Amino acid sequence: MIFIAKLILKAPYYKRGHKTEDGRGRGGYAEYIATREGVELLRGGMVNYIGQRKGSCGLFSDEGVTVDLAKVSQEIDNHPGNVWALIFSLKREDAERLGYNSAAPWMHLLRSRRNDIAKAMHISPENLRWYAAYHNKETNPHAHMMVWSQNPREPYLSQMGIHDIKKVMASDIFRQELLSVYRGQTQARDDLKETFRAKMRELTAQIRAGGNEISPELYQKFALLCGKISSHKGKKVYGYLNNSAKQLTNEIVKLLSADGKIAELYDLWYRCQCEVYCTYTDAMPEKIPLEENKEFKSVRNEVVRAAAEILSLPRQPLREMPEGKMPEEDLKFLEIRADFGDVDALIALGRHYYEKEDDADEAEYLWKVAADKGSAAAMYLIYKGYRDGKFTEKPSDKMKYLRMAADKNHAYAEYELAMQTDKRMPNVKLSYLMRAAEHGCTAAEYEIGKLYYENGQTEQGLAHLEKAAGLDLWARTQVGLFYCYTRDDWEHGMELLTSAAEENYAPAQETIRNIQSGLNAQIFTGLCDLFYYAANIIDERAEEIQAPSGEPVISRRQRREEQAKRDGVVMQM
Numbered sequence: 001m002i003f004i005a006k007l008i009l010k011a012p013y014y015k016r017g018h019k020t021e022d023g024r025g026r027g028g029y030a031e032y033i034a035t036r037e038g039v040e041l042l043r044g045g046m047v048n049y050i051g052q053r054k055g056s057c058g059l060f061s062d063e064g065v066t067v068d069l070a071k072v073s074q075e076i077d078n079h080p081g082n083v084w085a086l087i088f089s090l091k092r093e094d095a096e097r098l099g100y101n102s103a104a105p106w107m108h109l110l111r112s113r114r115n116d117i118a119k120a121m122h123i124s125p126e127n128l129r130w131y132a133a134y135h136n137k138e139t140n141p142h143a144h145m146m147v148w149s150q151n152p153r154e155p156y157l158s159q160m161g162i163h164d165i166k167k168v169m170a171s172d173i174f175r176q177e178l179l180s181v182y183r184g185q186t187q188a189r190d191d192l193k194e195t196f197r198a199k200m201r202e203l204t205a206q207i208r209a210g211g212n213e214i215s216p217e218l219y220q221k222f223a224l225l226c227g228k229i230s231s232h233k234g235k236k237v238y239g240y241l242n243n244s245a246k247q248l249t250n251e252i253v254k255l256l257s258a259d260g261k262i263a264e265l266y267d268l269w270y271r272c273q274c275e276v277y278c279t280y281t282d283a284m285p286e287k288i289p290l291e292e293n294k295e296f297k298s299v300r301n302e303v304v305r306a307a308a309e310i311l312s313l314p315r316q317p318l319r320e321m322p323e324g325k326m327p328e329e330d331l332k333f334l335e336i337r338a339d340f341g342d343v344d345a346l347i348a349l350g351r352h353y354y355e356k357e358d359d360a361d362e363a364e365y366l367w368k369v370a371a372d373k374g375s376a377a378a379m380y381l382i383y384k385g386y387r388d389g390k391f392t393e394k395p396s397d398k399m400k401y402l403r404m405a406a407d408k409n410h411a412y413a414e415y416e417l418a419m420q421t422d423k424r425m426p427n428v429k430l431s432y433l434m435r436a437a438e439h440g441c442t443a444a445e446y447e448i449g450k451l452y453y454e455n456g457q458t459e460q461g462l463a464h465l466e467k468a469a470g471l472d473l474w475a476r477t478q479v480g481l482f483y484c485y486t487r488d489d490w491e492h493g494m495e496l497l498t499s500a501a502e503e504n505y506a507p508a509q510e511t512i513r514n515i516q517s518g519l520n521a522q523i524f525t526g527l528c529d530l531f532y533y534a535a536n537i538i539d540e541r542a543e544e545i546q547a548p549s550g551e552p553v554i555s556r557r558q559r560r561e562e563q564a565k566r567d568g569v570v571m572q573m
Helices: 026-035 069-078 092-098 103-112 114-120 159-173 175-208 216-230 243-256 260-277 294-311 328-339 343-356 360-372 376-387 397-407 411-419 426-438 442-454 458-469 473-485 490-502 506-516 529-543 556-566
Strands: 008-010 083-089 128-135 142-149
Touching (some): 008 159, 026 069, 026 142, 103 114, 103 159, 114 128, 159 175, 175 216, 175 260, 175 294, 216 243, 216 294, 243 294, 343 360, 360 376, 376 411, 397 411, 442 458, 442 473, 473 506, 490 506
Antiparallel strands (some): 008 083, 083 142
16 A cells, blocks of 8 residues: 655744734744644643633643743744744644644644754754644644744754655654554565575575586676685675775675565565655655665675675584574563663673664664663664674764773773774774773683783793783683794694683584694684684673673573573684
């Protein structure tokens, strides 16, 4: 179905000194909307169905603001800047059906969305001034809203701003009727992503089998992408690739999106998108190609993941750690806690959406709320979202949040800052590493040891390396490799590697197997495991939190540990 119902918005503005045809100024317009026939009368900004009491008028504003019509009229007349007269209108049948046929729901709506309106008009929320009234007109019930800023230089309402106001208002007005559309869109999105994953698994198997069943064009592009990824030094996700590798990835997605099932699901998702747009605009959204749609970033990462898997050693396939699905009751509990501003719940709920790979915007919003409340963990997570390409990055945002977390002594933010510090500033790098190690980052302790050793301070370097080896199995494996290949101390190096292997640490076990096979383990060991662990253990430790009042929040790491126990695997830290 396509919605016939629609929210209409008119947005004229009046300059200082404006006069209506009957000679009244802007203040007179306020009096007109507050007292004209059909207005629902209020008292003191509260709904008053009697309407005959002294001081009654139709104006209301923010909760707690008392309306004095004469003062409001004078304030508007004397304001040096522009005043906007927004008019929100519905058809009578729509207003009756949706419950917007009286002043109370409009008052609630405008109060709850006042900051969104301020944002669309480029007004600081604290400077926003507004008054509104509801007119129960027979054909089109509507709300008048007069808006201005205490700073007359602030307001600016563009066509995009009008679009944004209509969008947020319509999302509330039509919320119930759109629920089925949202559910359908979500299902189409999830089905498309799962279909794409299955397609990539099939493609990977075909390439490993020789690629005879794959079109020459697709095979060639995949071969080129594998070459790009093999030389890529950073994290193997789409957001970290160079432009040429990204272009190849997009071309592969484009070829695969022609598949009948994928194309059908994407068409369904787009039709649902149009359904939503119909509630507030006649202009339908452009159908963005799948490979360019930010909401489907995960399909591009699926291509990159498949290319990385193809490159992995035969006996060292890329493993997917088991992910537990959050029980519905736990999710509801977190949502309630988050609504009350609980920082730990905001972080945990954000992680739930982040891991789904299709609700990154929701995760970003929740974590920014937590960051605004002073959470260093949330600041780091926002940085991570920008870093991993899941959030839309502004030029300064990524480093801003990383530095904010580091300023609050977040160990892994300090470590990240150290690793991004220019090599020409070793003292700055060392300072951040020292702070990170002091606050519990094992990887920082390992890097300090390497830094001292490379600078000729052998004793200090070895002391820090030995300390790191005693803290973490990953560090113990790395230090073992260091002793074997850098110090040429195979006895002590093998002692450390054996110790880690005996604790069932898979990368150490693989290292020993490679050494026993005569391979250079420093090169061949753990092309997946070592680096997978190094990239992810920092994030997982950085994200782990404990809810207040002794109520546990089950972290991703804890879920994995529980699964590992069930599978008979020992996970050590």
